[in-house]
Amino acid sequence: MSRKPIADHALLSDCRTAALTTRDGSVDWLCLPRFDAPSQFAGILDDAAGHWSIRPSDGAFKSRRYVEDTLVLETVFEAGDTEVVVTDALALGLNDHAHGIGAHAPHLLVRVVECRGGDAEVDVEFEPRPEYGLIHPLLTEIEGGISAYGGADRLILTTPVPLAIAEGAARGRARVAEGGPLAFALHHAYLDGPPARVWSQQELLRRLARTEHAWRTWSDAHQAYEGPWREEVRLSGRVLQALTCQPTGAIVAAPTTSLPEAVGGERNWDYRFTWVRDASLTMGALWVAACPDEATRFFSFLTTTAAGAVDEELSLQIMFGVDGRHDLTERSLKHLDGWRSSRPVRVGNGAWDQRQHDVYGELLAAARRLADYLTDMDDATRAFLVACADAAAHHWRDPDQGIWEVRGEPRHYLHSKVMCWAALDHAVALADLLRAHDRVPEWTRVRDEIHAEVLRRGWHPEVGAFTRDFDSTDLDASALTLSMTGFLPGDDPRVVATIDAIAAGLTDKRGLVHRYRAPDGLEGDEGTFLLCTFWLAHALALAGRKDEAVEVFERTLAYGNDLGLFSEEIDSTTGEHLGNFPQAFSHIGLVNAAWAISQLVPPEDLDAR
Numbered sequence: 001m002s003r004k005p006i007a008d009h010a011l012l013s014d015c016r017t018a019a020l021t022t023r024d025g026s027v028d029w030l031c032l033p034r035f036d037a038p039s040q041f042a043g044i045l046d047d048a049a050g051h052w053s054i055r056p057s058d059g060a061f062k063s064r065r066y067v068e069d070t071l072v073l074e075t076v077f078e079a080g081d082t083e084v085v086v087t088d089a090l091a092l093g094l095n096d097h098a099h100g101i102g103a104h105a106p107h108l109l110v111r112v113v114e115c116r117g118g119d120a121e122v123d124v125e126f127e128p129r130p131e132y133g134l135i136h137p138l139l140t141e142i143e144g145g146i147s148a149y150g151g152a153d154r155l156i157l158t159t160p161v162p163l164a165i166a167e168g169a170a171r172g173r174a175r176v177a178e179g180g181p182l183a184f185a186l187h188h189a190y191l192d193g194p195p196a197r198v199w200s201q202q203e204l205l206r207r208l209a210r211t212e213h214a215w216r217t218w219s220d221a222h223q224a225y226e227g228p229w230r231e232e233v234r235l236s237g238r239v240l241q242a243l244t245c246q247p248t249g250a251i252v253a254a255p256t257t258s259l260p261e262a263v264g265g266e267r268n269w270d271y272r273f274t275w276v277r278d279a280s281l282t283m284g285a286l287w288v289a290a291c292p293d294e295a296t297r298f299f300s301f302l303t304t305t306a307a308g309a310v311d312e313e314l315s316l317q318i319m320f321g322v323d324g325r326h327d328l329t330e331r332s333l334k335h336l337d338g339w340r341s342s343r344p345v346r347v348g349n350g351a352w353d354q355r356q357h358d359v360y361g362e363l364l365a366a367a368r369r370l371a372d373y374l375t376d377m378d379d380a381t382r383a384f385l386v387a388c389a390d391a392a393a394h395h396w397r398d399p400d401q402g403i404w405e406v407r408g409e410p411r412h413y414l415h416s417k418v419m420c421w422a423a424l425d426h427a428v429a430l431a432d433l434l435r436a437h438d439r440v441p442e443w444t445r446v447r448d449e450i451h452a453e454v455l456r457r458g459w460h461p462e463v464g465a466f467t468r469d470f471d472s473t474d475l476d477a478s479a480l481t482l483s484m485t486g487f488l489p490g491d492d493p494r495v496v497a498t499i500d501a502i503a504a505g506l507t508d509k510r511g512l513v514h515r516y517r518a519p520d521g522l523e524g525d526e527g528t529f530l531l532c533t534f535w536l537a538h539a540l541a542l543a544g545r546k547d548e549a550v551e552v553f554e555r556t557l558a559y560g561n562d563l564g565l566f567s568e569e570i571d572s573t574t575g576e577h578l579g580n581f582p583q584a585f586s587h588i589g590l591v592n593a594a595w596a597i598s599q600l601v602p603p604e605d606l607d608a609r
Helices: 201-222 230-242 276-289 295-305 359-369 379-395 414-429 437-457 477-482 493-505 530-542 546-557 584-598 603-608
Strands: 010-013 018-021 026-031 039-041 051-056 060-066 073-079 082-090 108-116 120-127 138-142 145-150 153-158 164-166 169-176 182-190
Touching: 010 073, 010 082, 010 230, 018 082, 051 073, 051 082, 051 108, 082 120, 082 201, 108 169, 108 201, 138 164, 182 201, 201 230, 230 276, 230 584, 276 295, 276 359, 276 584, 295 359, 295 379, 359 379, 359 414, 379 414, 379 437, 414 437, 414 477, 477 493, 477 530, 493 530, 530 546, 530 584, 546 584
Parallel strands: none
Antiparallel strands: 010 018, 018 026, 026 039, 026 051, 051 120, 060 073, 073 082, 082 108, 108 182, 120 169, 138 145, 145 153, 153 182, 164 169
């Protein structure tokens, strides 16, 4: 069982996969070579499932930061009068640049140790456990490193100091001289692919420098946001970029699996896949936080992947593997104890074959926002987007599982209806780009029909708010998006009443917002949702209530970890992070709420935040 707080972790990414490292210098999560590949280290889910630590023999954590405008992590330890600095990065390619970051990533984790103010000793412990801890690989000493064979994988650890092999791990102590860095690295290869190898010290230092340069080049070319909370928005943009997968253009919801929504509970899901909804919202947020020149690649990925996924009933599969796989069948890893004994640990996601009709709206909203980047859209992509609009028109009356993919009976969720309206509204606006003028009369007719029905059955006069599903009295935070979609103006009295009802009925003592409180077919509780709380700030901004929007936004911002990263949820009792980490949804909410508030803040006040 792992007990380290989720918020203690930091994200590394090469835009193909991700690693999570802890404040005490341990890599506790790494899947190679892709986000959804079996893990090599899964210590975050079970202490016995592998890790790679480098830390002072006698020292304590002092601070950590991302090197400016990068996702290169620098962790500082105090060791007497000396500072030990560990710099970590998933290496990018030598030829990676602003418009192709991650395209040439070598599947290489680089860790460089140096001292400031004297010499120090560091302890190194390398304990790989491929396939989620199932395999204890054969470790063999080779010149300049350690070879680890296990299953279909081969790992090569480059180490400038000798390590002793025992009990499936390699351990040793190294003396680091001031001014003389030591570079370690882990290189991955499949047994039937190009070989992994030992890297020279010069190569590794060069790779680290080039990785810093590549991230800075990307940031310089893309990150033009200059509104309030500039650094937080720009970091969120880098996090969202880090969750994109080269070479396909897929975007994962989070790089982890089974970090729970409640300690010890069963709400533990695998988020290492591309949800059409989440990925579309990510593209929209990148429009604010970073120039989304990946738009064409993203829509091409969806068009190609969804071939055959818009079925004879015009239903779009809601999620895919980063390689375009359709079958994401869920299974449990019974040998893993889970983070703080939160079981089961799941691989795959059983929601893959659900019907969630809101996806059409999010997808077409992204296409509309990114239309300037899609002028070269091919006929197949046009046909796909037209089919999605037709699907919204066809299915809007059908019940579904909704945005929260509830694992109970389908319902007539308000949010799903509103997003079907949004799909058609965007499709009408995109008719020129889609070359679909013949569809406009029907799209317009159904759009207006949905609008009328939502106003008739979505508003509950006794509650005084829009509610979770038609004719229901239950509140749901997704109703906060009514003004964000353009369905109603932000200052419409019904929208304002809904904002106030959700703030009163779904907000906990910390001022953070729950998704809902109604039963959802699963045992146990969950934390407050950071996305929903950012939605509250966003909706308040659209209602013209700037001071309240700023208060909610800054309250939520304070729950980021020391690096500014957010998980999915916050525990109402302890204030701890819960859920998969870092979570795209949370960073999307941050970016969009900051943008909405920035439209209300006078330019002369921008420097104040």
